[in-house]
Amino acid sequence: MEIDLNADLGEGAGSDEALLALVSSANIACGWHAGDARTMRLCVRWALDHGVAIGAHPSFPDRENFGRSTMHLPPAEIVSGVLYQVGALAAIVKAEGGTLAHVKPHGALYNQAVKDPVLADAICEAVRRFDPGLRFFGLAGSGMIDAARRAGLTPVEEVFADRGYMPDGSLVPRSQPGALIEDEEESLAQTLSLVRDHRVTTIDGSTVAVNAQTVCLHGDGAHALAFARRIRERLTAEGIAIVATA
Numbered sequence: 001m002e003i004d005l006n007a008d009l010g011e012g013a014g015s016d017e018a019l020l021a022l023v024s025s026a027n028i029a030c031g032w033h034a035g036d037a038r039t040m041r042l043c044v045r046w047a048l049d050h051g052v053a054i055g056a057h058p059s060f061p062d063r064e065n066f067g068r069s070t071m072h073l074p075p076a077e078i079v080s081g082v083l084y085q086v087g088a089l090a091a092i093v094k095a096e097g098g099t100l101a102h103v104k105p106h107g108a109l110y111n112q113a114v115k116d117p118v119l120a121d122a123i124c125e126a127v128r129r130f131d132p133g134l135r136f137f138g139l140a141g142s143g144m145i146d147a148a149r150r151a152g153l154t155p156v157e158e159v160f161a162d163r164g165y166m167p168d169g170s171l172v173p174r175s176q177p178g179a180l181i182e183d184e185e186e187s188l189a190q191t192l193s194l195v196r197d198h199r200v201t202t203i204d205g206s207t208v209a210v211n212a213q214t215v216c217l218h219g220d221g222a223h224a225l226a227f228a229r230r231i232r233e234r235l236t237a238e239g240i241a242i243v244a245t246a
Helices: 037-049 075-097 107-115 117-130 144-151 184-197 225-238
Strands: 002-009 025-029 051-059 100-103 135-139 154-160 199-201 207-209 214-217
Touching: 002 100, 002 225, 025 100, 025 117, 037 051, 051 075, 075 117, 107 117, 107 135, 107 144, 107 225, 117 144, 135 144, 144 154, 144 225, 184 199, 184 207, 184 214, 184 225, 214 225
Parallel strands: 002 025, 002 214, 025 051, 051 100, 100 135, 135 154, 154 214
Antiparallel strands: 199 207
16 A cells, blocks of 8 residues: 655745655745745755655735635636746756646635536646646646546645544645644554555544545645654554555
8 A cells, every 4th residue: 555645835935855854745835825935945955865756835915814715716716826836847947957747726726626516627627738738737627637537637645644624525624623633643543544445534434435545734824844754654553554645
């Protein structure tokens, strides 16, 4: 059994280089919610040094609120914005001798696309136009995965180690209790259930089936690095290999 571990990087957490020794895929902020050209280049270099697959992490144009504000933009504007961000990171990756592997939307752009097929289609259309060979990371079992397939992309179904789940398989909104799992043992147990058993216990105690292909480890928490080490060690002890999606 194997699983991909991904982390969102270039967002100012300060642990990016160390996290890259623990994950197999990196989603690098492209400047609209966090990061800048210098940070992008550093993260790309570190990712290449560690043999980690590099992905773009585009956002709504919302740096003031870390890309977490709900926005309703025309599809054409979404396509242009995603192209702009993915293209910027891809240029840096190419200049450093690497190859961009995937795209994962950030924050509100991601969460809205889970239930908004027009938005999801616009994001995937931008990725397809840029490079149809790029993989697309989206919430497991959601409309994002359907949109990627419609666009002819290869979807990668993502699950979360430290986020609560709703009975429909979506994430508990950050504005509600139970959105974040603070207890490390609980997060470890959820990760193992997602990866090994392909199911997760939701906020109301019910169980939902999931197809876990990549696990997101948030890199901006107070104990992100220590928790990433624990998850990697636990998965390895269970005989689960950590590899980027092919």
